[in-house]
Amino acid sequence: MLYAPARRESSLDHALVWSAVLLAAIGLVMVYSASIAMAEAERFTGFRPAYFLQRHAAYLVLGAAAAVVFFRVPIWLWQRSAPWLFLFGLGLLVAVLLPGIGREVNGARRWIAVGSATFQPSELVKLFVVLYAADYTVRKAAFMDDVRKGFLPMFGVMAFVAFVLLREPDFGALVVVTAIAMSILFLGGLNWRLFAGLAVLLAGAFAVMIISSPYRLQRILGFMDPWSDAYGTGYQLSHSLIAFGRGEWLGVGLGGSVEKLFYLPEAHTDFLLAVIAEEMGFAGVAVVIGLFAFLVHRAFAVGRQAASLERYFAALAAQGIGIWLAVQAFINMGVNMGMLPTKGLTLPLLSYGGTGIVVNCIALAILFRIDFENRYLMTGGRT
Secondary structure (H helix, E strand, O other), X not given: OXXXXXXXXXXXXXXXXXXXXXXXXXXHHHHHHHHHHHHHHOHHHOOOOOHHHHHHHHHHHHHHHHHHHHHOOOHHHHHHHHHHHHHHHHHHXXXXXXXXXXXXXXXXXXXXXXXXXXXXXXHHHHHHXXXXXXXHHHHOHHHOOOHHHHHXXXXXXXXXXXXXXXXXXOHHHHHHHHHHHHHHHHHOOOOHHHHHHHHHHHXXXXXXXXXXXXXXXXHHHHHHOHHHHOOOOOHHHHHHHHHHHHHXXXXXXXXXXXXXXXXXXXXXXXXXXXXXXXXXXXXXXXXXXXXXXXXXXXXXHHHHHHHHOOOHHHHHHHHHHHHHHHHHHHHHHHHHHOOOOOOOOOOOOOOOOHHHHHHHHHHHHHHHHHHHHHHHHHOOOOO
C-alpha cells in the first residue's frame, strides 16, 4: 500500500493533465458545433439544439468523477485484478450477442441497453486488454522466447476476443485491441522473430477477413477512390474531404461548417475531425494532433520512469494506454483525411459517446496514478 505523501511531493505532471483537459474541452465545443443542426431537427432529441451538448457534458462530468474515484486505486490492485477484469470484459462481449441483451443498431450488435442509455462493452475491453496484457507479460517474462509457454496462451485468448468482436461486428475495435496486445508483448520482451512472424500472420488474416466480406471489401474500394461513387460507398469520405478542403489554413470560423448540415454523416462522432478542419482549418487540426502527440509522449515517459523504478506492470500499463490512444486517434484521423478506410472508431476524448468518454477518463486516471506513485517513490516515499 502506498502511504499518502505531502502535497508538494505528490504533484502530478500538470502538462500531462492539462493536455487531456484541453482535448476534452475542444471536444465539448466541437461536439456542440457539429451536432446543433441535427439536434434541432430530430424528433428523438425533442428538437433541442443543445441535446448532444448536454449529454456530452454529462458524460464528461461522469468521466471526471470516475477518474477521481479510480485515481485512488493503487496500481498493485489493478495488477491483481487484471485477469478478473479481463474475464468480466469477455463476458460482456458475449452478452452483447445474446438476444434480449444486446441492442442492434444499423446491423451491428455492439451495445447493451442500460435504462434510456446504451453501453458499449468493446470500449471497456480496450482498457481491460491493456491491464491484462501488461500483467500477462510481467508474469510470463521468463518465457517470452518460448512459443508454447509465452506466446500461445495469449494468442488463444486474443483469438477468442477476435471471434466475438467479428460476430458483432466491430472490426475497428479488433484492430485497436490487437495493436494494444501486440505492442505490450513487444515492449515486454517478446522474441522479435516471433513478433515479426505474428505481424505477418495478422496482416494475412486481416487481408482474408477483408476479402471474404463484401461489406469490408466495398469499404476498401470506396476508400481508394471515393469520387467514383460519391453518392454511395464514397459518400462519407468525399464529404469529409470537402470539409478539409473548405477549411484551408484557418477555417471558415466556429459554427460556420456547411458539411455538418446533414451532408456529413456522424459529424459529432466518427467525423468530428472533419468539422474541426472545416471550422478551424489546418491550424485547428494541428493543435489537436499536437495535443495527442504530447499526451502519448508523456504516457511513454511515465512508463519509462516506472520501468527505471522496477515497476514493470505500471510501465507496460502506462505505455499500453499511450499506444491505445495513439492507435485509435491515428485511425480516426486517417479515416477523416482519406488515408485509411472507414472503421467506425471515435476520436478519443473528443467525439460524442458516453462509454468511450468515461473509459478514456478512467484510463487517464490510471496513467495519472502511475505518475503519482513514480514521483512519490522518487522522493523517498515508502510502500
